[in-house]
Amino acid sequence: EADIYQTPRYLVIGTGKKITLECSQTMGHDKMYWYQQDPGMELHLIHYSYGVNSTEKGDLSSESTVSRIRTEHFPLTLESARPSHTSQYLCASSGGTLNTEAFFGQGTRLTVV
């Protein structure tokens, strides 16, 4: 069982609110990722990090921001939520070597009303 946790699991929030989705892993992985996935659709990489103080934007244009102050923690923040942000957000991490797989948290299902 992977030791990567996301909170909250479900969130319904009003337009314009600021939200932070939490992601923590206890595996000591350097690399962490955020993916966005709509129902029945593919995963889109929105942010990634190679380690502390390293963050990069992914393929999908996103109005979210991330931080990596500690190895185990990779929160994602939306400053002003909009209905278009409604989606599932999946956090993942992987170890330092090339051939290690990514482990996923259970996801946060966000609904902006």
Place this chain on the structure above:
Amino acid sequence: RKEVEQDPGPFNVPEGATVAFNCTYSNSASQSFFWYRQDCRKEPKLLMSVYSSGNEDGRFTAQLNRASQYISLLIRDSKLSDSATYLCVVNMRGGSYIPTFGRGTSLIVHP
């Protein structure tokens, strides 16, 4: 062109059937390959890694063809519980080692 391409399906097969999924990737420098399984509204989970010589795990067999940049997954004796989306994953995006996912192939196994 997408970095990882898969036929989305769905593949609709009876129990006991053998089914094969294919995946192509665009970056010839890719080194690591995986198949993940994703159930409806759940997170992806590793099914198996894919090794150059091919590898088998019970009813599942994965193959890699580097020359053609092609990965396959064969499922023998399909079970109802195999119904899921199968994601092909390549650990390369541009020059970075980042898990890059195909859009997935949907499998429905019926009685």
